């Protein structure tokens with residue numbers, strides 16, 4: 127995998143071909159990749175781009191990280207890691223060794239052989255794809271496009287973005303120089319699969335998919351990715367790669383919606399816990415994969431990406447019913463959780479304006495610091511709209527947190543608190559929104575007055591006296 131293990135020697139597997147049979151610009155690029163002399167440019171140094179840049183540099187490539195955010199670039203150039211998943215020591219070593227550098231401009235873009243574009247793909251207020259970051263990155267790359275460059279889009283997006291948004295921008299610049307796609311420069315889509323917080327699967331050992339805009343584009347992109355990732359699967363074109371990523375995310379969204387709906391049914395049926403049901407079903411060694419209920423979806427991908435496909439489907443007069451239905455069920459979960467919290471408080475001798483609620487975990491998933499689209503924000507907004515006197519939070523990964531104001535008002539700070547016996551006792555209810563490993567189930571169960579557990583984080587607590595204090599989502 128390291129450049130020293132690669133060579134420009136003939137290689138016929140998985141879309142790679144003998145360098146000799148490639149157009150000369152492609153053959154030279156493959157040779158530069160094989161000998162470790164290629165310069166890699168990673169555009170966008172966020173949750174996706176920084177780990178990728180670190181992996182490229184760690185494999186021996188000179189790596190240039192380009193990000194418009196001067197704070198991120200400043201931190202990187204000071205050798206400071208700003209992501210939980212990366213080792214501080216690795217980032218410092220690569221920066222000190224001059225293998226990894228950050229920059230806020232594209233001045234050195236002509237030095238780059240392979241660009242990996244990892245910029246955000248949000249949705250607009252009306253849930254339409256916002257490809258402006260991709261366009262802007264492509265325009266910056268196009269300004270100094272030269273023969274022998276490969277551009278790989280890694281952002282998640284709707285099928286046809288690579289060929290209909292990125293390709294025309296590059297083609298305009300190429301035309302002025304007489305460069306031809308697939309002969310002189312190359313374009314591909316390879317969706318990112320990183321799973322922040324996952325210690326087992328990282329950039330290097332998570333297989334990736336790639337589809338080039340031309341056959342040669344696929345071949346050189348396979349070689350570029352093989353230099354940093356163990357397993358590369360080539361597909362027919364960028365659209366297949368774009369679509370498969372959306373399938374992965376929609377698959378999760380649909381299955382989580384299914385268990386969220388059934389969790390609500392279990393509460394009505396009584397004497398049946400959805401958690402036990404899923405664990406039991408998971409004993410089947412084939413044809414089933416466990417998904418668990420929760421307080422709603424968060425992060426930059428699963429709540430957002432399906433909208434990209436719905437939008438494209440509408441353009442083709444097609445309705446993606448699974449996406450719409452699962453989004454509706456998942457987006458309703460924070461409301462369901464808040465009802466449980468209010469019911470909990472109603473059992474106590476306290477009126478809502480005097481009630482105090484502690485939210486445990488505001489990151490969108492366990493053991494990460496990412497709060498983008500976290501269900502905790504909606505839960506806190508709804509608790510405030512219900513008139514709860516005070517809502518505070520504790521999250522060992524998140525120092526500061528804001529939630530939207532009441533009735534659409536501006537975002538307001540949510541006060542953070544330490545997790546002490548006094549703090550737990552002071553609040554009328556604690557609601558576990560994120561099941562960080564740092565949370566001690568027995569400590570929480572012992573000191574809290576009542577707990578709404580949306581993640582089965584307190585499963586280890588079996589003492590009947592303590593269990594009485596716990597309301598578990600999907601169980602009654």
Ligand SMILES: NC(=O)c1ccc[n+]([C@@H]2O[C@H](COP(=O)([O-])OP(=O)(O)OC[C@H]3O[C@@H](n4cnc5c(N)ncnc54)[C@H](O)[C@@H]3O)[C@@H](O)[C@H]2O)c1
Nearest residue numbers: 170171172173174193194195244245247262263281282318
């Ligand atoms: N976060 C994840 O777990 C994850 C997983 C798989 C795929 N993705 C996808 O990867 C893409 C990036 O996600 P992320 O979480 O890393 O986003 P992020 O917001 O953490 O990072 C994106 C970075 O791009 C920078 N940027 C924006 N426009 C730029 C430009 N024109 N030039 C240079 N830099 C620019 C931003 O300043 C930011 O630092 C998205 O499409 C996302 O859907 C994310």
